[in-house]
Every structure is written in C-alpha cells, then in structure tokens.
Amino acid sequence: MNRHLGRHRPIPATATDSESPRPYALLAEITYRCPLHCPYCSNPVAAGPLSAESKPRPLRRGRRTATANNGELTTEEWKRVIREAAALGVLQIGFSGGEPLARRDLAELIRAAREAKLYTNLITSGIGLDDDRVRALRDAGLDSIQLSFQSDESSLADEIAGARAHERKLDVAAKIRAAGIPLSLNFVIHRRNIDRLPQMIDLAEALGAERVELANVQFYGWAFRNRAALLPTREQVDRARDIATAAKARLAGKIDIFYVLPDYYETRPKPCLNGWGQRYLTVNPIGDVLPCPTASSAIPDLRFENVRSTRSRLDLARIGKLQPIPWNGMDAGAVPELSAKRNRFRWLPLSGCVADRQRREHRSGMRVLAQSRTRGRGIARNKFMQPTARLDIS
Amino acid sequence: MLLYPEGIVELNETAHEILSRCDGRTLGEIVCELAEEYEADRAAIAADVHETLADLQQRKLIEFT
Secondary structure (H helix, E strand, O other): OOOOOOOOOOOOOOOOOOOOOOOOEEEEEOOOOOOOOOOOOOOOOOOOOOOOOOOOOOOOOOOOOOOOOOOOOOHHHHHHHHHHHHHHOOOEEEEEOOOHHHOOOHHHHHHHHHHOOOEEEEEEOOOOOOHHHHHHHHHHOOOEEEEEEOOOOHHHHHHHHOOOOHHHHHHHHHHHHHOOOOEEEEEEEOOOOHHHHHHHHHHHHHHOOOEEEEEEOOOOHHHHHOHHHHOOOHHHHHHHHHHHHHHHHHOOOOOEEEEEOOOOOOOOOOEOOOOOOOOEEEEOOOOEEEOOOOHHHHOOOOOOOEOOOOOOOOOHHHHHHHOOOOOOOOOOOEEEEEOOOOOOEEEEEOOOOOOHHHHHOOEOHHHHHHHHHHHOOOOOHHHHHOOOOOOOOO | OEEEOOEEEOOOHHHHHHHOOOOOOOHHHHHHHHHHHHOOOHHHHHHHHHHHHHHHHHOOOOOOO
C-alpha cells in the first residue's frame, strides 16, 4: 500500500471550519500482512531507527509481519468498529492493509459493512483472489475493487513488487470484471515506472477499468526510506502530468483518471486529508484510531485512541481528540512543528508568513516533519514555502 | 450524495431534483416534470439537466442507458 494523504478530491464546502469533525470515510487497515514487498509501501517500518551502515544497501522493502495474526483485531472487534463508524455518520469503508485478502473473514466484514449501509471498496493487490473468492466478496455486497498494478508489463512490475505478481493480477482483473464488480486500477508512480504512464493507461483501458488512479508515490514508511531511488526528476513529473491531463480529457466518460500530485514539486504542502480526522478516519490492524493512515509511524511521539481501550466507542469527542490541538485555523493559531530536539513535537504559533487560507486548508504538518528530519536539524519552517522544495538527501 | 471508491459527491438541490428522477424515465419526461413543478422555461431546465447529467457521466458516476 501507498496511501495518498492528499489524494482526495475536494469535498463541496457544505461544512464550515467551525463544525465538529464529521468523517465520512473509514479506511480499515485490517492487516499488515502482504505477499508483495513493494519498496514504496507506506506501512510502518517495523524495524527500529535507521542503522548507520556506510555501505550501500539494496532497496529496503515492505514486509509481512513475523507473526500471522499478531495483535490484529478480531472479526467481532472489526464488526463493532464498523457499526460504530456507521453510527458516527461514516458512509463508506475501504478495506485495505497490507493485503486485506490475507484475512479469511474479509467477506464477513464486507457483509457487516453492507448491513451498516456503508459503501464498500476493497483496496487490494489481487493476490489470493480466485473465482470462488471473487464471487464470495460480490455476494457479500462488495461495491467496488481497486486493484494495484506496479507497471504495465511483468518484468518491471514483478521487480518492483518483489514477487511474480503481474500476470496473476491481469487474471484477477478479468475475474473481477466477469463477476460484475466495478474495477478501479491504482498505479503508484515513481522514478522507475513514471515514463510508462501511457502504457499504464492503455492497460487500464484494455482491462475495462472504470477508474484509474495514477498516484505519485508519497514518502512515508518504506517509501521514505527508499526515497533516493523513488523520487522522479522534475522533467519526468512535468511530462507525466501532461500525459495524465491529456488522457483524462480523451477518456472522459469512459475512464475516470485521477492523477495524484507528487509530494515534492509543489510550492506548498498539500492539504492533508482535508484536515486531520475531519473527513477521514483510519483504524489500523491493531485498532489504533488514526487521523491519517500514517500518523502513528510518521509521528512517533503522538498517542492515539485504540478501539480496544476501556469504554471504547468511536465518537465525535474522541475523534476531536485525535488532533493534538485544535488545528483548523479558526481557533488554533498554531501549527505543529519539529522542535530542535529530534522527533519531539511542540506547537508553535503561526507566524505571519503562513496565510490564513493555508491554515483553513489544514496544510500538513507531516510534510514539515519529513523535510526537517531529512535535514537532520532544527526547524525548517521556510523550506516548505519555497518552490520545488524537493527532498535532498545529504 | 453519490459514493464512489474513495470519494463522495454531495449533490446540490438542483442535481438532487434531477437525479432522484433518474429511475427509468426519459430525459424528456424529466425535463417536462421539472418545468411543470418549478414553472420554469423548458429550454432552461433542459440545459441544466443535460449539463448536470453530462458532468456526472464524464466522471463515471452515472451511465446513460
């Protein structure tokens, strides 16, 4: 998985900033287990701090956890989370991971979500999806499947995935279509495959996908570790944007193409999920309730509610607490920043250089974190205001 | 509201009035009904209906049959 924190299309502004958080989507990361080992995986890097070996190392890859069900929420616990999320006003659920198919109770969870009147989407590599399983998921009420591809052809795709997966994915796509489930494709775009965008779009068309997400890699988890190998050049990014724009126009009404902007070539950080915990919730495999999918790994010092904790119930007050301080520009007047002490957060008043509009749009503090960390020293407040604040590895 | 993978569209009143009538009725029938109900010019209503539905269709949120 490489979750895209700024991916979501704008929500029409029916809600004002002063309203309580009103999440409409739950991302249920039901397991971290996965048969693939993509170097851009956004799952938490289980290992401790980066070791300081000087010799070059191959790409580090996302990996499955050592113990199969280590700490994962049970079926009943997930069903309770689903019901509580629906009661909260959540309207749709994305089953993700890891590879959600690794859980044998997936169909049961989908059924529970449909019973709670949620729109259900499966975000998957497709590995492990045979005819019987596709039908079982459909019969449970699954509304949509988003299938990941690493490239348009098998040699590069399998190399990226660290597994012989591409041909199986093609087969799975056909099975999904045959079962009558709407199909979306997701490509995570990075330096190695970005020049093959036209072929990827062709593949989506050939497979009968209704939607394609061309998602520039976002640098969290394993992707952050592998950033030096994954970051495309500015020229590649410009070209890709033009290709995606042209394809979107050409295929309008046939395939909905969504191009996820790259992280490091914007003049400012992207709005993060339309505001932490405001519109989207994530529950990770062990039950932490997160305001964004990578909050727990990207910001080690923050603590989160867990659905297993006593009197646990998803409710608005708790979700409000997911934000370490009010951070919606109305009453906060502060943004998170790294203090000079490594990995320690403190909250500083906004300076005049950050426009009100940015505050309202909830610019991500996490981007600031990543850049400050990269530079390995104090606050780099102005860095993220500069054009092309690309990530330089020293 | 329209839900699709990882997204949502909140319809405004106009779009809602149009879409809630998309149950097998033809475009002409929908335009007629809306023109009557809102006592509005048929041509203007027809333009709104076409624009709204075309926009949703381009985004693969509806299909014409």
